[in-house]
Amino acid sequence: MTEKELRQKVVDTAVSYLGCKEANGSHRKIIDLYNSHKPLARGYAVKYTDAWCSTFASAVAIACGLTDIIPTECGCERHIDLFKKLGSWVENDAYVPSPGDYIFYDWQDGSNYATTNNTGSADHVGIVVSCDGKTIKVIEGNMSDAVGYRKLAVNGRYIRGFGVPKYASKATSAPSGGGEAPTPGKDEKPTPGLAVGSVVTFTGTKHYISSMAVNGKSCKPGEAKVTAVAKSGKHPYHLIKTTGSSSTVYGWVDAADVKEVVPAIVKGSRVKVAKGAKTYNGGSLASYVYTTTYTVIQIDGSRVVIGINGVVTAAVNIKDLTLVG
Missing domain, CATH: 2.30.30 (SH3 type barrels.)
Structure with missing residues (x-):
């Protein structure tokens, strides 16, 4: 893989967890993956009830097989220390990141953030999805107890610094598929049309x-x-x-x-809600919701907004929906 492909692999892997959350326990697979990697950082097995932003960022590295250039940790400050030991830390809030870089935050950053460098204690971490030179899009674990996106300005408030993995050290000169030796499962491409909810x-x-x-x-x-x-x-x-x-x-x-793929749920699909299902944020639904057919208005990862004639009824998890007709 080229450096660009390696970076995108990290982003794609992170995005594959979008919508995982504590409310329904779907975040547990992230914790389980982190705990499966040995040796555990500090010898500590993360609990399902622990804060898990660094755990998520580490799990992505584990899933991608890149723990030699992306350190694993369950705490932000120690995570930064490990990036520093690898020579992969950028102490510059105004740095313009690339996809696959790790961004750390300090929620106590001062109002003079634009003209000073934040050197406080880190509170949170995410993985850069994209940056157009002005706005950074980030995917984060434990963002309101779920995996979600954040957007912030380059050199914006709360940026503590960046972990910048040395992807170039792992890259090949040719794109994947360009002469690399085949490996088990490598040629198994995702089935076209198969998506979350299928x-x-x-x-x-x-x-x-x-x-x-x-x-x-x-x-x-x-x-x-x-x-x-x-x-x-x-x-x-x-x-x-x-x-x-x-x-x-x-x-x-x-x-x-x-x-035997059954058509995926997409915008415009007619669906029914599983009996006993909750709203996406864990709230209750009226009893009539379970017997009514709805139209999908919007899909964002596992979060699906349903309604009738364009009027929103609720946002629910895609796993709780069944296609109708």
């Missing part, structure tokens, strides 16, 4: 803790729903069994093991 028949017997994991665990085949997609992963789909399915899948799987 209901599929899982035919395999193994699932993995990350999209790039080497060793998998046994599970049973059956009907499942796609809950995340890692386009550059060896195991590009994260599946969770559907209600009533005989499958025990809960993890990343090979593209070759995903069959």
